[in-house]
Amino acid sequence: MIDIKLIRENTEAVREAMEKVGAEPGLIDRAKELDERWREKNAEVERMRARLNRESKKVKSAPKDVRQSIIDDLRSLGDKIDSLNAEADSTGSELRDVMLNIPNMPDPDVPVGKGEEENVVLRTEGTFPDFEPGFQPRPHWDICTELGIIDFERGAKISGSRFYVLMRNGAKLQRALISWMIDLHVSQHGYTEVYPPAIVQEKCLYGTGNLPKFAENLYKDAEEDLWLIPTAEVPLTNLHREEILSAEDLPLCYTAYTPCFRREKMKAGTDVRGIKRGHQFDKVELMKYVKPENSNAELEKLLDNAEEVCRRLELPYRITQMCTGDLSFVAAKKYDIEIWAAGCEEWLEVSSCSNFRDFQARRAEIRYRPAPQEKPEYLHTINGSGLALPRVMIAVIENYQQPDGSVTVPDILRPYMGGLEKICET
């Protein structure tokens, strides 16, 4: 949530920001109006309640003969308060509903643009694979089926479309990547390893901003208030929900491996081949709780930590910055890391690194105390993948493929693969 005070006091600036991200402009006017109405009603309720409290204290010592009439008066005052308070409450919850649907404000340095096509490629890194002249690199679904390390048909048989089964060295490669990435972030970048629940309560998803707007992308338990996480960002951000942290605890840096579940309902029909976009996938996530004044720098560091995975795997990648029109609902600034996959000839998004500023912190009530005795303030949250497994697998398999159909194991992963140098048909 953005600060309601911004809407009250800087209405025009908020309107401009909403224009840039392509949000419905009426939301701001609606919020402003509801806020004014709520404050009026609430102030009235509080004035009446003050009177009720004051008079109630007198009842005990009131002379017997007037006592009953005072009580009668107060009872009717109480009834009035109840009904006016109900109005105030419903206005308040209407306001909250509107606020929950207002997206974050973009940072001033985010390029203005309407959509995906106006994102900016900041830089391209690494070297592209050097295949023999005349060799046409193949897509991973062909390579992996032939090697017997991914079984698409049986995945569909068990669970339907957009599911697959990793087999043998395919499963092992994923496991190696997970372990190696976590080790890298813990030992080289100073993150704390976490294994959180992959099923969470609804309020967690409000905290991160997945709800109320994006329910159609999520799986949920039909009977209980429990939802499958679409990313580890959800449990990691809720780890400190409704807490007040002390300044010296910050930054808190977490890394977690979890499965992720997405209904992908909106994307039906696209990317159905291969393992690029499944309903279930695995991810190693990076997440930070930081002081507001450090969030710019911390985002750059997190991006660099995620990039380190690409560098050490020696994969070609590029960094793009999202324009205002392609920012997520919650992000104030966002970079994507995309790895080049030589077989399907695509830049694959393997990480989105975002600064949410206090947007999620406000929703999830995560604060910190700048100094002892000082008032708590909302902190900033930052998050990015480090990295998403299936797409890194695609890139490794397609970029390290050999003309004989085998796949060379990147040097850095060999210790995690029992020394295996090459994945061959088995």
Added chain:
RNA sequence: GGAGGGGUGGCUGAGUGGACGAAAGCGGCGGUCUUGAAAACCGUUGGGGCGCAAGCCCCCGUGGGUUCGAAUCCCACCCCCUCCGCCA
């Protein structure tokens, strides 16, 4: 899933209808004393909302209810602990 016990401020823990946003102790912060530190002593110390301010309102697991008035009484739910059952 069944039975019993319990959820109060950073922590321990009192509080069974009005003077309680809450005793006391510990911890934290500030000060006195001291060359410095410790001890001792004094003061201070939860969160939120509205308001220029004075101030007012709300919060004792959560949500309802009773009452002029609820931390305190009633109902429902949640969580934790112990025992039994089941189970990877």
